[in-house]
Amino acid sequence: MTRWTPDPTFYPSPSQAATAPAEKLAYVAAFDRSASRPDAIAVLDTDPDSPDYGRVVGWTDLPHLGDEVHHFGWNACSNALCPTAPHPHVERRYLIVPGLRSSRIHVLDTKPDPRQPQVVKVIGPEELSKRAGYSRPHTVHCGPDGIYLSALGGADGAEGPGGIAILDHTTFDVRGAWEADRGPQFLAYDVWWHLTQDVLVTSEWGTPSMIEDGIIGELLLGRRYGHAIHFWDLARRRHVQRVDLGDQYQMPLELRPAHDPRKSYGFVGVVISVEDLSASVWLWHRDGDAWAVTKVIDIPAEPADPADLPDLLKPFGAVPPLVTDIDLSVDDRFLYVSCWGTGELRQYDVSDPLHPVQTGSVHLGGIVRRTAHPSAPDEALAGGPQMVEVSRDGRRVYVSNSLYGAWDDQFYPDGVGAWLAKLDVDVEAGGLTPDERFFPHGEEFRGRRVHQTRLQGGDASSDSYCFP
Template sequence: MNLRPDPTFHPSPKLAMQAPAETLAFTLMLSPDASQPDGLAVVDVDPGSGTFGQILHQVIMPNKGDEFHHFGWNACSSALSPLTGHAFLERRYLIIPGIRSSRIYVVDVKEPLKAKIHKIIEPEEVFAKTGYSRPHTIHCGPEGIYVSTLGGGGKDGTDGPPGIFIMDCETFDVIGRYEIDRGSQDKQYDFWWNLPRDYMVSSEWGLPPQFENGLVPEDLLSNKYGHRIHFWNLRERKNIQTIDLGENHQMALEIRPAHDPVKEYGFCGVVVDTTNLEGSIWTWWRENGTWHAKKTVTIPPQPANPDDLPELLKGFSAVPPLVTDIDLSLDDKYLYVSCWGTGEMHQYDVSDPMNPKLAGKVEIGGIVKKTQHPNGKDFGYGPQMVEVSRDGKRVYWTNSLYSTWDEQFYPGERGGAMVKADVGANGGLTLDKTFFVEFPKGYRSHQIRLEGGDCSTDSFCYPSV
């Protein structure tokens, strides 16, 4: 335990934006065919370094078949909440779940270039203490580590609904389920909260049989994937309201609340509208105690020759944008949207959250376009997991979605990659020609965490002034 709060903890988003720039990024590596163990790469993101854009260190796990996907810190700025006694934790450990194995690794990155495994939580402990499986999203709360799951009990993860469980933030023991009253919630994906306002928002993807072996076209066209967002009383652990975005809005995934806790709104990305193949962004907000949600951005599909399309899309003669990740800058000004299908990264000015404006766009990868990086290299797949620096000046992203889905939309091995774009003073995006990380052969890349925190890590307890 520290004698003072970790200097990477910041009371407000504005203060976090003034912190030193990141020099390292931590990126997950996954072996799509499980022929190798998954790993964690430590990447040099310091433009003044002689090893800029190179992998400096790897932590390779002792098991195969985990499928690393999302991960997060053991502690963040939420530790400064005046309601708890955990202000003296360190942002020291990365909590990395295996979405296929239900195994969880705790990696000590106090010395990033000597990062090593600190503890392994076997799936049996997760099953026994929670009844959940397929751990997915990690958020550090003020009193513990919250872990969302995509599966319930049983071999196929359909014995009961998935949910969220809590881990001890010092011992890393699994404590138990979060939910006391889940209401109608029966699927789970992302979640986030506003701590001072005492609410949480969660979203839905699908159950394990709907994603583990790939997208199930019949389920998609029958609108059987998730299309609701749930609002919770955070402390009471109770679902207080559910909003259905419409069953045609399939796969309501990433949840991004405004970072300033004074604001009671946020955004959710929807992968595809089954009536027209559009992707969309929804703004949700609270007014007079009631939650509302409205579609505020639509991204149309792009016409394509069926011969250029994977089997799954040939009948549509079009490429859907496939909105698979979104991220919000700490000043709540820009929302970044990954269009994994069309190979585009969009930047929206969301200063008015009910009226987003497209402010910038870059093209790279894509099912049909296959746009090369400015350095001339191929960017297999499309923009996927996106992470924004605390000061909002740099945007990083990788290219793999999920092993079985990669194969359906982008058949054949195309290699893991990570790129960076610079943000203009008045918006706009420009790809950095000098930054292109290629991962070891046989590995793909997924989520990114930045040294000292990033825009999808921290929850802030004090307003920006």
């Protein structure tokens, strides 16, 4: 794994990363909700000059059943070039793929044949529990000093606290829990950072029992899911500040800090307000010596005939947007917001982060709309834009339609299907257009549902930088 020159996919700054060559492959998490077949990593051809463009060209089954692979990431990325903790000779080669339900962690090597990743190591739940005190691994981020893995549960599947485990860059051994002093933090979900400012940020979802079977109405209306984000001293691994958004704003999930290391802000998406079913996006930013959050985007629920709604929503007579993923382009200009409930991907110009301006929108699927893809205009789609991934140059956006098995079943009880779409971006004026040539769906994914996408060579949500 040792290299004598840095990996050519590493870039010291976001501006240089934006000039990187276009990805030729995409890796996609594909899971079997029934747990009767193994989950897999599907490989898609993203080269428009290839005869296989837009098709599944590789497939790697995982060795066990019942993992529910969810969020996964690279073992190493551009922050390996950071001067404070340099690891310039590691490679962006291995995919770290956790199972949210099984607590297993899979290491896949993409180098021998990028179209056929090979499982080279499986870390069992007992090792994660024994060495770090965690279970239910969720999100993977490559850091300059190791691999950061957020987890929702405590040791042996306990209710918590959730937190962050650190894996070794080269052996992938679980080194231990990251936190030296967690303060009041108990619930966990995402983790990100401002590396050059020694700031780490975490968000909240729920404990294993709170998420196992989907949204629990009593907990949601009782405002029991997460509603705060936490700021930490990255160098000392100590909790600094908890910022509560208000308990009506349930489930602040995905964190997207600015890529420019000189900037001290980022965005967090909130799934739902229990007061009106709206969704929102908030900006975290400095407020003197402390941190503050400001709501900068509000997306209302859409009225609907209760007859068209799943049981969970019938009493409300409305479709909530359900903002379940956001992504920020590498140049920090466009923020993409997935409204999985209404079946919409929104694009906002956030050049002024306190005053976003909507510049684009595409509808696909949706609880009520079921909007078809332009390449298959007679095929009503279930699910909606969910996981969002943006290419490094900002010209392509990939969206997949499954959120989490239990949520899929609640909001799309007639089946969520499986599809992935690519959207082309007008990087000058803003705007999104579906690529009619790129729409893998249905049995191309062998009966699995599709979740997160990672792009060969890196993407907007997997790299962070230390140079402006």
